[in-house]
Amino acid sequence: MKPGARRHKPRGGPGRTAGPPVELVIETIGGEGDGVAPGPAFVPFTLPGERVLATGAGERRELLQVLQPSEDRVVPPCPHFGTCGGCALQHWAHDPYLAWKVERLAGTLARQQIETEILAPFAAGPATRRRLALHARRGGRETARLGFKARKSWDLVEIGVCPIADPAIQAAIPALKRLAAPLFEHPKSAPTLHVTLTASGLDVDISGVERKSGGLSADARVQLAERAAEADFARVTIDGEVAYQARAPQVRFGQAVVALPPGAFLQATPQADVAMAAFVAEAAAGAGRIADLYCGVGTFTFRLAEVAQVYAADFAPEAIRALGGALAAAPGLHGVTAEARDLVRRPVLAEELKKTDVAVFDPPRAGAAEQTAELARSAVGRVIGVSCNPATFARDARTLIDAGFALDRVLPVDQFLWSPHIELVGVFSR
Structure with missing residues (x-):
């Protein structure tokens, strides 16, 4: 029997009636990472070509056993895989897994009648994620339960390790469980610890603490600060309000060192950050003036400012302040003008871009x-x-193409390892 060809405990959802077990042959992988058999029937933790035994009714099934495993099946590296909802594809060998992501990207572009050169993807490896959102639930007096939501459930899967996370975050899990213990004074509190690894240490922004009752008591805040100090965290904030700070969390972008605002957006892995910024800067080479739209705290701004003058805009004033605060100590820049601006309600107009050669945009998921x-x-x-x-x-690419642009090339970026998500950088020219 190949690695992974084992029985799986079936999981049912609310209102789901389990039918008799059926044999299915998996043909493809669907958009959420589940195997798809004719019908269709979606079966998690399966691979193309596999013959499996599944239970359930309707389109959503649960895997009972892999009867004939794929040659691409591997042993998942995480002991929590299968119950934790964080990863969907740890059982798939790397090369076919990555090829599937690139094929999905090409298919998404094709639905808008877009063809382009798709470059070899950048792929982040295990133990590189510098950002995790960990859910906390009441545990004992000294430690909370901490982990991820279960697959297709609100239940918590308490974790001891996380193979995608940077080793510094993994090593801090016991301390994070202690940090979370004082957060449950109110029964409605359901905290999430947004953990970011920075050059100064761990930055933890906590959301989900009930505030209508007045928030944490003075005693709980003292406990929180004491436990943060014991763990040598750089900073702990609650919904952006500082509860403890030993050092300002900092991150480097090119020649600039930026002091991060609480909850600031960063690329998920520093390796992807560097690779994407280098690709963007290379594509902007030769420009005289660049617009960096949805610039955040300067992920691309500072590298672009080594190429040309940059106008940077983002909807978050705190991000713009952090970016501006780093400018004076960053050598070798052509100059940056930064503005807090809602680019949905008040986009930078065509008339304002008259002297701009290159525009970069990096929006949220809504585009x-x-x-x-x-x-x-x-x-x-x-x-x-x-x-x-x-x-x-x-x-959005279709809008540009219809206006006379061509999508020259696309760089796929896989920094959400073992998930169905794929990111990209695309270069357009007139």
Whole structure:
């Protein structure tokens, strides 16, 4: 029997009636990472070509046993895989897994009638994630239960290890469980610890603590600060409000060192951050003036400012303040003008882009429909789009293409390892 060819405990959902076990042959992998058999029937933790025994009714089934495993099946590296909802594809060998992600990206573009050169993907490895959102539930007096939500459930899977996370975050799990213990004074509190590894140490922003009752008591705040100090965390905040700080959390972008605001967005892995920024800067080479739209705290801004003058805009004033605060100590830049601006309600207009050669946009998952419409109207010669959602990227790309741009090339980026998600950077030219 090949690795992974074993029985699986069936999991049922609310209102689900389990039918008799049936044999199914998996043909493809669906968008959420489940295997798809004719019908269709979706079976998690299966691979193309496998013959499996499944239970359940309707389209959603549960795996009982792999009867004939694929040659691409491997032993999942995490002991929590199968119950934890964080990963879907640890049982798949790396090369076919990555090829599937790239094929999905190409298919998403094709649905908008877009063909382009898709470059070899960048793939982050295990133990590289610098950001995790860990859910906490009441445990004992000294430690809380900490982990991820179970697959297709609100239940918590308490974790001891997480193979995707940086070793520094993994090593801090016991301390994070202690940190979370004082957060349950109110029965409605359901805290989430947003943990970010920075050059200064761990930065923890806590959400989900009940505030209507007045928030944490003074005693609980003292306990929180004491436990943060014991663990040598850089900072702990509650919904952005500082509860403890030993050092300002910092991250480097090119020549700049930025002091992060609480809860600030960062690329999930520093390796992907560097690779994407290098790709964007190379694509912007030769520009005289660059617009960096949805710039955040400067993920691309500072590398772009080594190429040309940059106008940077983002909806978050705290991100713009952090970016601006790093400018004075960053050598070798051509100059940056930064503005807090809602690019949905007030996109940078085509007329404002008259002297801009290159525009970069890196929006949230909803995409940049309003800003893309202005880029399409503008005289900008090159546009670089960064996206965590290929579907909204394809929609926005269609707007640019219809206005006379061509999508020259796309770099797929896999930094959410063993999940169905794929990111990308696309380069457009007139």
